[in-house]
Amino acid sequence: MSTIAPNQRRRLRLILTAVFVLLLIPTITLAYLGYRQLQFESFYQHQSMAVELTARIEARASALFEAEDAKSFVDFGFLIVGEGNYVQRSPLSTFPVEGDLPGLLSYFQVDADGVFSTPLLPKPSKRDATSRVPEDIEPGEYQQRLALQRKIRQQLEAVVVSKEELRGDLATVDAEIRTTSPFRNFTSAGSPQPELEVGQKIFDRLNAPEEKPSELSRSVNELKLDYLQEADDALAPLYEKVAGKAKLRTRRLEKNTEAVIDQDQPFADIAQRRLTTFESEVDPFRFDVIDENHFVLYRNVWRDQQRFVQGAVIELKVFLQGLIGTVYRGTNLASVSNLIVVHQGDVIHRYLDEVRVGHSSTVGETPGTLLYRARLTAPVNDIELVFRFTRLPIGPGGMLIAWTTFALLAILIGGFALLYRVGLRQIALVEQQQDFVSAVSHELKTPLTSIRMYGEILKAGWASEEKKRSYYDFIFQESERLTRLINNVLRLARFNRNGTDLELHTTTVGELVDLARSKIATHVEQAGFELAEQHDDLNLVVEADTDAFVQIMINLIDNALKFSANATEKKVSFSSRLRGGSSVEFAVRDYGPGVPRDQMKKIFKLFYRTERELTRETVGTGIGLALVHELVTAMGGSVDVKNSEPGAEFRVRLPLRAPQVRSMD
Secondary structure (H helix, E strand, C coil): CCCCCHHHHHHHHHHHHHHHHHHHHHHHHHHHHHHHHHHHHHHHHHHHHHHHHHHHHHHHHHHHHHHHHCCCHHHHCCEEECHHHCEEECHHHCCCCCCCCCCEEEEEEECCCCCEECCCCCCCCCCCCHHHCCCCCCHHHHHHHHHHHHHHHHHHCCCCCCHHHHCCCHHHHHHHHHHCCCCCCCCCCCCCCHHHHHHHHHHHHHHCCCCCCCHHHHHHHHCCCHHHHHHHHHHHHHHHHHHCCCCCCCCEEEEEEEEECCCCCCCCCHHHCEEEEEEEEECCCEEEECCCCEEEEEEEEEECCEEEEEEEEEEHHHHHHHHHHHHHHCCHHHHCEEEEEEECCEEEEEECCCCCCCCCCEEECCCCEEEEEEECCCCCCCEEEEEEECCEECCHHHHHHHHHHHHHHHHHHHHHHHHHHHHHHHHHHHHHHHHHHHHHHHHHHHHHHHHHHHHHHHHHCCCCHHHHHHHHHHHHHHHHHHHHHHHHHHHHHHHHHHCCCCCCEEEEHHHHHHHHHHHHHHHHHHCCCEEEEEECCCCCEEEECHHHHHHHHHHHHHHHHHHCCCCCCCEEEEEEEEECCCEEEEEEECCCCCCCHHHCCHHHCCCCCCCCCCCCCCCCCCCHHHHHHHHHHHCCCEEEEEECCCCEEEEEEEEECCCCCCCCC
């Protein structure tokens, strides 16, 4: 049996490992590049979605604020002059409060005298407050309107300017009034009221820049935005397509008609009010946060060089939900990102990631990666939308790359294992061929030397008449041995070169047995063994090549004699019997040590021997049983071996020409 040297195994492993690594590197590189490309495409796709979403929010906000900007100065009173100069209630006086702005609590107005009012109720009369209540407003509704008006005042009383703050030299403060928040930086002629001091502090905090950035502002500023700027430039056409170009918001002039209120006139006589016409300058609305739950939308209106403050108090979270949240939740972005709403560096709301059921295309986690960042336009230009990835969905392409990579790795590993096994077999085959050459040389050299020696003795006349016969017999036996060896080698060479060259013809079991007996009987007898035969039916007909069959039996008998030379019982059995009604089994059994169980299938391989060439005790070349297997297979049969007690039995099965009915198992 051939054993591969450890250094040859090690060398083969090193070579195959080097090839494996050289193939693995480009495979992993291609998979990585493909994955990164899918990541980039997914990132760009979701960034486009964020841009489109921001544009939709921007377009909706612009529509809302344009509608608010279009409201007339006089709409913020309880009464307005309609068509035909007919005095009627303002559209802002409805209750419950109705409006397009999500989260709207109510509109309000602070006039030049510091008087606070809402469209919910008329301005109170200095003489008789109850007479100012319209008769068609029920007491219960009046109390609800009054409660809402008080709530709005409570929200604004800390920041709304007072009458004293509006007095003074208008020429010196006009520039500052027109460029800053209307709720701060006004000088007061008298002592400020306590609630106005509180309002001054609140709006100072909202409008003054922070000394150190908030946590979110700092984290956003630390992100790399250069790459995103390039993406923003590429996505700008998409943004303009969805949002459209923002309209320039400027101060406008408008003419108004107002009903002059006579404090002594009953409120019910609204149709008899005197009308007056005037011009006003209306600034665009501005936006400011009051507290964590409310914000104010306000504008300055100039009438006769006096400033009026008009606006609305809005619930912050309801407004953001209506403007941003509803739209955001309806997109795929809600499942892969967080949306953070920032106002002047402070986080005012977060829309956290909602992982949707069935969402299974996520390949990698990228928490906190900036996806898109955009600032809304006026009047909410202090609001910034920050989209941040929580996971990056790659989609079916990622699974394709993963499975492709897995398949390539499996092929590489399988190929490595296969090549390693094939390499070991080739190394073993080379060693077996070397052993075969050595064995053939030995098998040829020994009989040739003996034949030459005995031939020289006989030629020289040194042998007596008694020994001449034994010398002739020895020369004959060695010649037969050489013939068998040469026939095996030639037959094997023809098989390897031309494939099967057998000529099958119909013959009986008896004819095959007689031919085999004529070739093996003398060989068995000369080896000092007994040939025992048992044949059930010699008339069975098979298809076989008689020369190949004889060579098969010679090889099996020779193998039996060789491996049972030291057996106690010097006997070889040759038998034939019907198997399964479709084949005939020819068996050759010896009474030696048998075949090791782990070598029963290996012994039919070419050049395989159960002993090392340098330490073997039996003769042979390792091709006899391999040739038996090839010849039997070429005749459509099969061969195997089983251990008996004692010895081993080789069984050759050949198909019957016509299937038989009875079985002799």
